[in-house]
Amino acid sequence: MNRSERSIGIPSQNLQGMAFMLLASFMFGFEFAMIRQATATIHPFEVSFFRNIFGFLVLLPWVLRQGAAPLRTKIFHLHLLRAALMAAGGLCLIFAISIAPLVRIAALGFLVPIFTTIGAIAFLGERVSVRRWAAIFVGFAGTFVIIRPGFEAIDLGTMLRLIASFVFGGMLTLTKVMTRTESSFTITFYGALFTAPMFLLAALFFWKWPTWESLAWLAAMGFIGSISLLIFTQALKIADANVVMPIDFLQLIWAAAFGFVLFAEVPNRFTIIGGLMIFASTTYIAWRESPLARQNASRD
Numbered sequence: 381m382n383r384s385e386r387s388i389g390i391p392s393q394n395l396q397g398m399a400f401m402l403l404a405s406f407m408f409g410f411e412f413a414m415i416r417q418a419t420a421t422i423h424p425f426e427v428s429f430f431r432n433i434f435g436f437l438v439l440l441p442w443v444l445r446q447g448a449a450p451l452r453t454k455i456f457h458l459h460l461l462r463a464a465l466m467a468a469g470g471l472c473l474i475f476a477i478s479i480a481p482l483v484r485i486a487a488l489g490f491l492v493p494i495f496t497t498i499g500a501i502a503f504l505g506e507r508v509s510v511r512r513w514a515a516i517f518v519g520f521a522g523t524f525v526i527i528r529p530g531f532e533a534i535d536l537g538t539m540l541r542l543i544a545s546f547v548f549g550g551m552l553t554l555t556k557v558m559t560r561t562e563s564s565f566t567i568t569f570y571g572a573l574f575t576a577p578m579f580l581l582a583a584l585f586f587w588k589w590p591t592w593e594s595l596a597w598l599a600a601m602g603f604i605g606s607i608s609l610l611i612f613t614q615a616l617k618i619a620d621a622n623v624v625m626p627i628d629f630l631q632l633i634w635a636a637a638f639g640f641v642l643f644a645e646v647p648n649r650f651t652i653i654g655g656l657m658i659f660a661s662t663t664y665i666a667w668r669e670s671p672l673a674r675q676n677a678s679r680d
Contacts, residue, residue, distance in 0.1 A: 393619055394620060394623045397618050397620075397623060398623060400611050401624040401627040402627055403608075404608050404612040404628075405627060405629075405630040406630070406634050407604055407608035408486075408634070409635045410604065411604050411605050411608060412482045412485060413482065413635075413638035415431075415474055415477045415478070416478060417597070419477070422588065422590055422594060424474040424475040425471060425474070425579070426583040426590075427601075428471050429579040429583040430590070430598040430601075431598065431601050432572065432579050432602070433576060433602065434599045434602025434603060436572040436573075436606075437602070438606040439572060442565075451570075453566055455558065456570075459567070459574060461554065462551055462558065462567070462570075462571060463570065463571055463574030464578065465547050465548075465550055465551035466571055467579055468547050469548045469551060470579070471582055472541070472543045473485075473541065475537075476537045476538070476540035477537075479536060479537040480535065480537025480540075481537075481639055481647065482635040482638055482643070483636040483639055483645065483655070484526065485537075485541055485635065486631050486634075486636075487522075487632055487652075487655030488523065488541045488545055489541070489545060489631075490655065490658040490662050491519065492545050492548045492549050493662040493665055493666065494516055494658070495545060495548070495549020496549045496552040496553055496556075498516065498549070499550055499552070499553030503553060503557075504553065504557065512664070512665060515661045515664040516661065519658045519662065522653075522654040522655065522656070522657025522660075522661065523658060524654075525654035525657060526538075526650055526651050526654035527542075527654075625662070625663045625667070629656075629659045632659070636652075
């Protein structure tokens with residue numbers, strides 16, 4: 381630890397995690413902008429397919445280094461179910477990005493941890509304190525602030541983003557179950573492998589061969605998508621969740637900036653206020669789960 385770190389009292393791993401989360405938040409916002417640009421000329425389902433394929437190629441060297449041993453599994457059915465959820469959520473998300481304001485896409489994405497927590501309560505029997513229930517309520521209240529049902533019609537893009545967040549929450553709940561017997565490598569590999577034909581099947585109905593320029597754009601998108609997810613995961617791995625999660629809020633700022641500069645989107649105050657409410661909720665949930673995870677690890 382150097383002198384500057386001692387003076388502010390922040391462990392070096394937390395500083396590294398904060399830097400990783402800062403970079404991941406920027407890359408997530410940039411990826412949304414790239415998807416919006418790509419879907420202007422290519423159908424969202426086809427973009428989903430190429431994003432998946434190029435993203436898998438980024439992970440392929442890591443897969444080859446690990447060898448075949450970690451790929452043995454007895455729960456193929458759960459891998460298939462998880463892949464189906466990933467594909468359904470991914471198709472909804474890409475389509476939503478193509479037609480909804482980027483800042484709204486980012487704000488409603490913070491619902492995923494809330495849906496995951498509810499799934500863990502309903503299907504895994506996890507116990508939740510009154511304060512965490514209050515955080516969940518605040519998160520859903522933030523959703524109503526954003527979409528304002530009864531005051532304006534809920535557009536297709538917003539509805540698809542809500543569905544995607546719900547489906548991804550279910551996928552993460554299932555992932556929690558699978559990590560009891562499967563490694564992260566095994567889950568990641570089969571997720572990428574099984575979703576590829578699912579995305580292809582959806583894309584075939586709208587297929588149009590992309591130009592070489594479009595392929596380069598799609599390849600860059602797949603690269604950024606995979607790297608940003610790895611960086612995000614690394615941030616949570618090496619640092620305390622309550623330290624790095626507040627930085628994830630910058631994803632909302634980046635999305636608003638890219639939306640304004642590239643697509644002339646002006647975020648309304650309801651999206652910002654609701655996004656803050658949802659983010660505060662998810663940050664509190666992460667803050668509560670961080671010490672619980674350490675307690676469980678110490679028992680093991």
